[in-house]
Amino acid sequence: MATEGRSVESASAPVSETLESAGFVQLLARADGDALAASGLLARALVDRDTPFQVSVGRTVTARTERAHAREPAADDVTVAIGAIDADVTRLDVTDRPATLAALDCVRDLGSTPDPVLALAGLVAADIAPGAGESEWVLETAKDRGLVARRPGVAVPTADPVDGIAHSTRLLGPWSGDIDATREALAGLDIAVDDPEALEADDHRTIGSAVALDVVGAEEAPATAAETVQRALHPYTTPEHAVETVGGYADVLEATARLEPGTGAALAMGHAAHEPALAAWREYGRRAHTALEEASTSRYNGLFVVEIDDGPVEAVGRLAAAFRSPEPVVLVVSDTDGGTGEAALVTQHDDALGATVERIARALGDERNVNAEYDIGHRRGYLRYDTIEEPSTIVETVRELL
Incomplete structure (x- = not known):
């Protein structure tokens, strides 16, 4: 290990x-x-x-x-x-x-x-x-080089707000993951969302306000939702870049790093890879929102557990921690095809997870006879392991060591 x-x-x-x-x-x-x-x-x-x-x-x-x-x-x-x-x-x-x-x-x-x-x-x-x-x-x-400029609205990677909002993993609303539902929600604002080039500052401001209200107005939304959605509003646009905003660029980097790392690396190196990168980002966002919508959840003291059939566990964990969890730590558990399982731990605060995630991986191997690998990052941890008979094995191990 x-x-x-x-x-x-x-x-x-x-x-x-x-x-x-x-x-x-x-x-x-x-x-x-x-x-x-x-x-x-x-x-x-x-x-x-x-x-x-x-x-x-x-x-x-x-x-x-x-x-x-x-x-x-x-x-x-x-x-x-x-x-x-x-x-x-x-x-x-x-x-x-x-x-x-x-x-x-x-x-x-x-x-x-x-x-x-x-x-x-x-x-x-x-x-x-x-x-x-x-x-x-x-x-x-x-700013001095004219590479970014601030405007109202939402930090998404595409000029089309319908596409951007529907697939963003930095937002969670009733329209998330569903482009038709997103178009219908924005159509009610009396804005020409199908002509992105015609959108003016007031239009972007209206879109941003409507999105924020939908996000924080959800019955399940915790207090952290209001803080998190603010980070996705009033973005820095990137006039000279193929990706529309800085926050949207970050979302694409996150998606491609996990779904299509070769494409993500090419994008980060400055190659003309934005179209396949955006395609990967759309798929990543759609899968994350679908998985969270269909998930089963349970709550323990300090831990919110999300069980999914398939999907990007870290994106689901980040969305749940920001917009759904009543507890400070989220555990997402997924059984994937090919005889392996995945799990993600995500915290709402700047708590170090590195040592905890490593202990969990060790415990799975030493006590449960499960071959487990792990990784750590800011506010998150990742586990990949041999499929086990019951997801409760992961939940019990995490609860013991968290």
């Missing part, structure tokens, strides 16, 4: 110094939007230096570790992990800071100019508001 602290932390030596002399770089990224953005920032800097590289996205700590060990490196080869790994390689990020911020430091040290729109999207994926804290200079750079 892998442990989080065995890789070489970036604090031990600047990653930029390691990359300066590299003949080839293998980037091993965690499967989320923050890590994907970080890999794209580093990859673009390596292109500037004419340094050959390869980007791989690993779904679990074990998967990244195996990829690190699979190659016979040359003397000047370097492997950089973005996420926990059980291998003696350079680690870009640390657990209490977004990988995107670490990548920005590295890229600037290498003398390259990072793409501020990609960086902002990675930070939003890590739950950092654009311009907050260390990212203030990133937002100001993007």
Whole structure:
């Protein structure tokens, strides 16, 4: 079983110094939007230096570790992990800071100019508001270069608000996952939603207000829903980018990192991959909302359990934690095809889950004789394991160790 602290932390030596002399770089990224953005920032800097590289996205700590060990490196080869790994390689990020911020430091040290729109999207994926804290200079750079502009409305990746709102995994309303229901809801606003280019600021403001009311007005919506929906309103648009807003870009990075990582990596590296990326995002959003709509739920002290037949467990967990859970921690459990199961833990607050998720994976192996792999990220944990007879096995193990 892998442990989080065995890789070489970036604090031990600047990653930029390691990359300066590299003949080839293998980037091993965690499967989320923050890590994907970080890999794209580093990859673009390596292109500037004419340094050959390869980007791989690993779904679990074990998967990244195996990829690190699979190659016979040359003397000047370097492997950089973005996420926990059980291998003696350079680690870009640390657990209490977004990988995107670490990548920005590295890229600037290498003398390259990072793409501020990609960086902002990675930070939003890590739950950092654009311009907050260390990212203030990133937002100001993007604004000074005319790469972002604020407007009313909703942070979605498409100019078409019907398409964007229906498939967003940053929103949850009665129309989520259903494009016809979304069109019908917006049609009642007396706005020409079928002609996105004709939409003016007041139209976007009306759409944003209607969406927010639907989200927070749901009978099951907890207090966290109002705070979360605010992050998806009044977005930064990206006039020069194929994806419509920074928040929408973050949503696409999250979706592709888990559903089609090769497409997501290509998008983050600046290739013309936005159409297949948007297609993956639509599928990801549709599946997440369908799974949550059809889920069965149960509530324990401090834990809200969501059982689904199939679907992206982390997206379902994030939606449930933000918009449905009366408890601070959400557990999503899914049995998938092919003899494996998946689970996700998501917290409503900035609680560290890394050690807990690793203990759960160990307990499944040691006490339940279940082969389990795991991964951790900001406010979330992921488990993939051999199918077990009863989902209650996962629930009981989590309750014991949470």
